Amino acid sequence: MLPHIDDCYRLARWLTGDAADAEDVVQEACLQAFRGISGFNGSNARAWMLTILRHAAYRWLRKNRPAALIAVDDVDALAGRQGNGAAGPGVETPEAVLIAKSDAARLEAAIAGLPVAFRETLVLRDVQGLNYRDIAEVTGVPIGTVMSRLARARRHLIATIGTNE
């Protein structure tokens, strides 16, 4: 009856950061989907539904967390904190080992700290399992932007959790 509601709920949780707020956003998105069902072209219901959810979440953010959206294009601050890929200081000791030992709470906090544009791209790929093409459709950006946001988000997480603290 309500396909993709779990997908919607997960994305809403990551975008709003709160379970109750996520429920409100999902409900609004679902009701919008019911009203707008005639606008659905029938090809990819999941991406269509997630697109509506994302718009609802952004409306919610604009209203309740405007600061979160100001940081959307704060790519440079994010890029500045990441190591320069293979040339980073951790070449000798494989960070992969540290990363694998990182606990869930630290990981979640690191993801929650990502600017929303990077967070949604990461969540759509690594939590929801969407392919690049669908992520591009949902977030309304070219695939190249999806790739770059995803790579930057991951490098930022690696830099954040792949260290001893």
Add this chain to the structure above:
Amino acid sequence: MMSNDPTLVVDAYLDDELDLAHVLELEQRFASEPALAQERDRVQALRALMHDRLPREVAPQGLATRIESAAGLRRTPSRPSWSALAASVALAAVFGSGATQLALHAATGNPDMNTVIDSHLRALMAPAPTDVSSSDRHTVKPWFAGRITQAPRVVDLTNEGFPLLGGRIDVVGRNPVPALVYRHRQHLISLTAVPDNGRGGAQTRTIAGYNVLAWTDNGVRYWAVSDLGSGDLDTFAKAFQASPDR
């Protein structure tokens, strides 16, 4: 041709987004470029970590129910099209609080009528049209016991084309009163029963596209609200009045 940014290609490789030729090319580079292989290992470790450690949350059970109710999707034997449902997303509640009544516009005559319409419009955003969802009057009627002091008249009008969806409690003038929700095709009807010793006659009105029909019976003032046509709403009222209690 491969992208100049090796990190993007590593991600695309791990995400299974590269075609075979690029996969082969990149795997050769992994063999000859340890730094790139380490990049792959880091990203892969992160992907595995997210896959293993992040909670796979599912939407709370009540959420789907609430949304389906709000959209009028609950307990519909034949599933109507969503676009048709859109017309009837406008749902339920009839009476609002005392505070709402204070805020009434004095544009039209009867304040109760205005309350009915205002509440009905506000109900567009209500999470559910019913607090108890059942088509069985023997489930709905006892549900009210212990919650309110009056035992409402609950009748099954399925044979007349108005299946019972359930009930809820509205608040009128700070008093809890029973409200029943019926369905006719894709339209919902809210029927609120307010104790009233007056002798108000039958009353019909159309405001903002919604039809309101009121009548008094046995010391109870009934308010029926729906986006149903006035003829159909009248049929509903007559069926309700004519139906035997058992």
